[in-house]
Amino acid sequence: MSSLPQEPSPLAGESDRDTAVQRLQEAYAEGHITHEEMDERLDRVLVARTRGDLAQALGSLPPEKPGTSATIGALSGRIVRRGPWRVPRTLRVESAFGRVHLDLSKAVIEHPVIDIVLGLGTGRAKITVPRDAVVDLDGLKSGWKDTVYRPPRNASGGGPTIRFTGAMGYGRLRIRHARR
Structure with missing residues (x-):
C-alpha cells in the first residue's frame, strides 16, 4: 500500500510572520509563555519558510480569541x-x-x-x-x-x-x- 505524497505547505509571507509575532507577544503578555520561550519561538518564526513552520512555532498556544x-x-x-x-x-x-x-x-x-x-x-x-x-x-x-x-x-x-x-x-x- 503506497501513500500519496503530502502537498507542501504554502510559503510564509511577511504578513504571516507579522501575525505570528503578534500572537507570540500577546501570549507572553497574557502569561501563557515565558520570556525565554517567547525568544526561542520568535527566532523560529523569523526563519520560517512555510506556514507549516509557523504553525509549529505557535503550537501549544491558546487559540486566538474570536473577533481578533x-x-x-x-x-x-x-x-x-x-x-x-x-x-x-x-x-x-x-x-x-x-x-x-x-x-x-x-x-x-x-x-x-x-x-x-x-x-x-x-x-x-x-x-x-x-x-x-x-x-x-x-x-x-x-x-x-x-x-x-x-x-x-x-x-x-x-x-x-x-x-x-x-x-x-x-x-x-x-x-x-x-x-x-
Whole structure:
C-alpha cells in the first residue's frame, strides 16, 4: 500500500510572520509563555519558510480569541466602513482595483493596538483615525505614490495605536485624524 505524497505547505509571507509575532507577544503578555520561550519561538518564526513552520512555532498556544482578526476585501468596487462598527485587533484590507474608505472615528475599538494590514493594488484609500490615536506607518510599503499623513499639531495621544503594514501598489493612501 503506497501513500500519496503530502502537498507542501504554502510559503510564509511577511504578513504571516507579522501575525505570528503578534500572537507570540500577546501570549507572553497574557502569561501563557515565558520570556525565554517567547525568544526561542520568535527566532523560529523569523526563519520560517512555510506556514507549516509557523504553525509549529505557535503550537501549544491558546487559540486566538474570536473577533481578533478579520479580512475585508474586494476585487473591484468600493470597501466602506463607517459609523459604529467593531474593529478587530488585526484587520486585513485587500483590494485589487477599488477604493477603500475606513472611518474609525466612531468605531468601537476594544484593543490598545490595532494592526491594519493593507494589500492594495490600484485605487485610493482614505482612512480616518480617532482624534487621539497614535499612527505608526513604519511597516507600510508604497510602490507608486507616497502616503499622505500629517500628525495633528496638538496631539493629545492616549488613544489606540494604529499600526499600518502591508503594501500599496499604484494608489494613494491618505490618513487623517477625526476633527471631533
